Amino acid sequence: MTALRRSGIAIGVGFVVTAFAPAQANDQHLHDIAKAVSAERIERDITQLVNFGTRHTLSETASETRGIGAARRWIKAEFERISEDCGGCLEVYFQSDVIADEPRIPDATEVVSVIAVQRGTIDPSRYVIMSGDIDSRVSDVMDATADAPGANDNASGVAGTLEAARVLSQYQFAGTIVYAALAGEEQGLFGGKIMAAQAQRDGWRIKAVLNNDMIGNVEGINGVIDNTSARIFAEGTRMTETEDEARRRRFTGGEVDSPSRNLARYIDTMADRYIPNLDTMVVYRLDRFGRGGHHRPFNDLGYPGVRIMETNENYHRQHQDLREENGITYGDTLDGVDFDYAAKLTALNAVSLAAMSWAPSPPAGVSIEGAVRPSTTLRWQAASAAEQAHVAGYKIYWRHTDAPNWEYSREVGKVTEYTLENIVIDNYFFGVASVSHDGMESPVVFPGAAGAFGE
Template sequence: MYLIRTFVSLTTLSLSTLVIADSNLALQYKDLQPLHEIAKNVSAQNIEKDITTLVNFGTRHTLSETQSDTRGIGAARRWIKAEFDKISASCGGCLEVYYQQQSISGERRIPDATDVVSVIAIQRGTTDPDRYVIMSGDIDSRVSDVMNATSDSPGANDNASGVAGTLEAARVLSQYQFNGSIVYAALAGEEQGLFGGKIMAEQAQKDGWRIKAVLNNDMIGNIEGINGVINNTTARIFAEGTRQTETAEEARIRRFTGGEVDSPSRNLARYIDLMADRYIPNLDTMVIYRLDRFGRGGHHRPFNDLGYPGVRIMETNENYHRQHQDLRTENGIVYGDTLEGVNFDYAAKLTALNAVSLAGMAWAPTPPAKVTIKGAVQPSTTLSWAAADKTQNPQLAGYKIYWRYTDAPQWQFSRFVGDVTSFTLENVVIDNYFFGVASVSKDGFESPVVFPGAAGAFGE
């Protein structure tokens, strides 16, 4: 275990001094060497090799060949499973690897009965195995005609890059043990209607999975935008606001208490944004307050539809000449999603961001549950929450309260309050800030911040 030995006495400081001191403490408390090691261990060479292999299957269209060993979606998914099996063998069988499938028919993009087959690998947590964080990429590719299942469709960036990143994250993180479970998912049927994500999300709900985060990686390798910008230092995190599953009564309460910008998906995105600042050199992430790109979608959406926290991680500068295009050259413009359009070092950088975020959450205690707040017409603010199960979370050191100005994008102030279930911030007026609570481990790993009430809950 990694012990952080720097502490500040909380009893001898004024609140203003305490906030400053705790901000300094947070920098030491969260700059955790294991996360630096994880980021450093991600290999651009492995990602290049995996993307190249996936491209060489010719097409990975959902309706493409399934019997060939060298071409089509069947060959691709069998290779992905074999790679997960190799990773598991190297860590003594630490991954549970399996196909997840369902026959789909009668859909606009899947008219005839077709098996939509994803590849799932689970790295079970040691103390809280039923708590999950998920990284996903989608297997399938397409050209201009979404129903064309025979033409070459390399899908190098969209989305061999996301699958390769998921495989590489599994290689790196499988060398560690975590309290919570990590799932690596290569999902199928994305281009035909997000079917792999729907199948997985619905099965997870049926099986009672306590999903705390879904990190969907869809196009993480392109740095040359259609707008002429070339930039390998930024990435986007798309995160929806109000939960899709919000009830009318929850909406009524939110109107008076806030929470529009503090859904669990938004606070998951803030968590990943901080991980980028602390552990990924030369990467600045943009948290986009939207489910996905304008009018478009990805495999995190089926999880959001069921109320699970989920975000899309991707490049900042898209090149539409390289997306969903027949391979061709017209008027001097080269179209098609080929290897030439992928920057492997950049894909490794975004993979490392996923890996440190997954590790941080899986090592941390579960996010606080049943967080409530009160302080109307009072000079102080009180937050309360349910105590975490100590059997599932033996690493728990206590909780940290966060707050920020209501127009601030990121949490600004914090105070570690110990292993308690309620705390009052004296002379901090509830009307002037947004508040939240995070769980903290003995080694300094923190959960995402949980906003009070149903609007911010990460589930029980």
């Protein structure tokens, strides 16, 4: 196996006026991770998944060559091979529950996802998750026998998750990374619901869910061909917000600074710094208009989560029977996938997961005060005992209230309180990030319940 490597960049202290910088711009390790992602391996994996014929949730489970059962066993075997190559660094298992009496799962059906966990060395109870969906479908969501290749939707997301595991398993991280191939998405987001509920029961401190759903199409039904952009969907106000929290948010702000939004800003900046020829668009919405994906069950429980996907969709290739009609070819087949583009979005996931997992946990208990004062004071909790030695200090960010991204920053050292003199609280939004000794930063945390990433 490749020798395990660690980042090693020192961080200075001072005043900086800059765009949001989650890691040092010259961090060669993140550049190496981005370059290591292979379009050829992604193509191989997507082709294998397509060759199972259909991966419908209600399809064949006994066959070794066709159906959802064969697909999930192959995915598990791939994760196990990856683990062998890194000396057993992944915990690989099936995660399942029996679902019945649902509109799209009327009869009792075991919904089985595949999970691979790469434990952190310093703070293993802190998790970041990358996911893709195993299942596929045709025009009739209940048709479990017709060929449903699902090359882009969503073999691309599963292949990207496998490839990220191959690359990142050659490193060690402070926090834990989870690679998830989730089942039952087309029938009602059941794989995500099962995983999110289990994570909550097990007390996982989830700081980020990166759901990849359709990351391989570059030719939109609108006629646009674009392999240089992607979308990051991120919800605003948390589903779990209480009435009291909503009342406070009305007076202090936070509608555009949920943890999911600041996670999206973090990923957006990772694209700018480490992924050549990729511009990401942060979309202030849970998902596409009126639609959903497997990050939603995590958002429903209050966890930060986003959807990463192509910018221009081709609806002739989504949820369609294989056919030709009025000169139009329908169906989600291999020829509709750009493997280099899928590799580019996979690399974005990989560097984002790596940077967050090398960084300390986002600060907890962030608060702010400064009403009727010419200065602004921020406070936060000290790092946990496990992370004390890992934290070099903290960085305060602020921006004008109509600016989409963080504009200014100041490194303030290893303290839990800092006052920005002559910076008026009413004119800006503020946040705090944790910084490791090798320069890795957490996502920015907006003060109060509206922006909290959890304890």
